Each structure stands twice: as C-alpha cells, then as structure tokens.
Amino acid sequence: MKINYLVIEGNIGAGKTSLATMLAKEFHAKEVLEGFNENPFLPKFYEDRDKYAFPLEMSFLADRYSQLNKNIREFELFSSFVISDYYFMKSLIFAQNTLSETEYQLYQRFFNIIYEKLPKPDLYVYLHLDVDNLLKNIEKRGRSYEQKMDPLYLEKISQGYFSFFNQQNNFPILILDTNKIDFVRNKEHYKRIAQLIFERDYPKGINRVLMD
Structure with missing residues (x-):
C-alpha cells in the first residue's frame, strides 16, 4: 500500500506516540507529534474542567x-x-466531551472552517x-496531572472515536x-503491526483486526 500520509491515533494512553515514533524511525518518515506538553491549559483543565475546557x-x-x-x-513540497x-x-x-452545548456549537463553527482545508x-x-x-x-508514564483520570471520561472519548x-x-x-499485545516491548508484535500497515491494501471505511 502506497502511503504518504499516515495517522496513528488512539485514546489517552493507547501508545499512539510510541508507535508513530517507532515507525518513523524505521521507515525514515517525517514525524509530526502533538505538542500537548507545551499547552499551559492542560494541567489546569484536569483541576477544573468547567473553567478551562473551552480555552484548552x-x-x-x-x-x-x-x-x-x-x-x-x-x-x-518535498x-x-x-x-x-x-x-x-x-x-x-x-470537544464533544469537554464543552457545554453552547461552547461546542461555537467551537464547531471554527472547526468546520478549518477541517476542509486539510488533506x-x-x-x-x-x-x-x-x-x-x-x-x-x-x-506507568507518570504524568502527575493525569493520575486522577476519570474512567468514564476515557470511555466517552472511545465512544466518540467510534462514532x-x-x-x-x-x-x-x-x-x-x-x-x-505489547508492541513497545515485544519486537514481534511491533513487526506484525508494521506488516498490517504497509503490506496490505484497505478499502475506504472501517477495517478491524483483533491482535493476539
């Protein structure tokens, strides 16, 4: 499968950044990682979601x-x-899971303007x-502001992705x-994922693989 632009996604703690970094290193790809550590609102959001959700x-x-x-x-270009x-x-x-209804409606207006412009x-x-x-x-990863993560919040985020x-x-x-599986510590698990990504063609829409 010819891939120029690959996205690795997942819920909080799914290992998306680890996998993206491993693949980029092996296949000499340009890596684009989200700079969440630089966002000053993130620790504040976990302390007071109602107050900091919209600026976050x-x-x-x-x-x-x-x-x-x-x-x-x-x-x-290159x-x-x-x-x-x-x-x-x-x-x-x-945003669907953090903002009030009125905030989300405003947010969605900005989002829609931008989304269509991106590949x-x-x-x-x-x-x-x-x-x-x-x-x-x-x-395990030990970020202090994440340690009181609400399981219900993670479940809602997961539901949002599948929707x-x-x-x-x-x-x-x-x-x-x-x-x-553990693709970070088990080389064979990682190789299998890489093969699934680069050695198969997938139709548009959902394709599911249960790994064991």
Whole structure:
C-alpha cells in the first residue's frame, strides 16, 4: 500500500506516540507529534474542567491546525513520508466531551472552517485498548496531572472515536485491538503491526483486526 500520509491515533494512553515514533524511525518518515506538553491549559483543565475546557480546546485547535498545515505543506513540497500521532478530527471528538452545548456549537463553527482545508490521510490507524489497560498505561508514564483520570471520561472519548469512524468513508481506517499485545516491548508484535500497515491494501471505511 502506497502511503504518504499516515495517522496513528488512539485514546489517552493507547501508545499512539510510541508507535508513530517507532515507525518513523524505521521507515525514515517525517514525524509530526502533538505538542500537548507545551499547552499551559492542560494541567489546569484536569483541576477544573468547567473553567478551562473551552480555552484548552481552542488552544489545541489552533496548535493542531498550525502544526499540520505547516508540515503538510512541506510534505507536498518535498514529497516526503509523514507519520502523525493525531488527526485533526481529534479536536472535535474531545470537544464533544469537554464543552457545554453552547461552547461546542461555537467551537464547531471554527472547526468546520478549518477541517476542509486539510488533506486526508492515506491510512488512519486506531489503536484500541479497553479502559482498564488505558489506565494502567497512564499510571506507568507518570504524568502527575493525569493520575486522577476519570474512567468514564476515557470511555466517552472511545465512544466518540467510534462514532466518527461509523460516519467516515473518505479514507481507510484500520482499527487494531491491541489489548493482548505489547508492541513497545515485544519486537514481534511491533513487526506484525508494521506488516498490517504497509503490506496490505484497505478499502475506504472501517477495517478491524483483533491482535493476539
């Protein structure tokens, strides 16, 4: 499968950045990673969601557009291979679960203006983990502001992704259930994922693979 623009997505703690980095290193791709650590509203959001949800989501919206727009333009210019650990639609999925109805309506107006201007991926890979495994990964990586993560919030984010998938047929979506594997520590598991991504052709819409 010829891929110029690959997206690796997943819920919080799914391992999307780890996989994107591993693939970019092996296949000499340009890596586009979300700079969430630089967002000053993120720790505040976990302390007071009602107060900081809207500025958080708006700042993410602006940052994601600026980053993707810059890197995709360079990709078109130099014909390089790009791997990103997020897709712009992520902004809307998270906003649905953090904003009030009136805030979301305003947010969606800004989102719609921007979304159509960005290119679509050649392949979108979603790493699915159950909430219990997400929480284990979150605990392991030790970010202090994430340690009181609400399991219900993670479940709603997961539902938001699958709702998006069910409405999407503009590009192939590969859903990998990774609950029973560890591609970071097990080289064979990683190789299998790489083969699934680069050695198969997928039709537009949802394609599911249960990994064990």
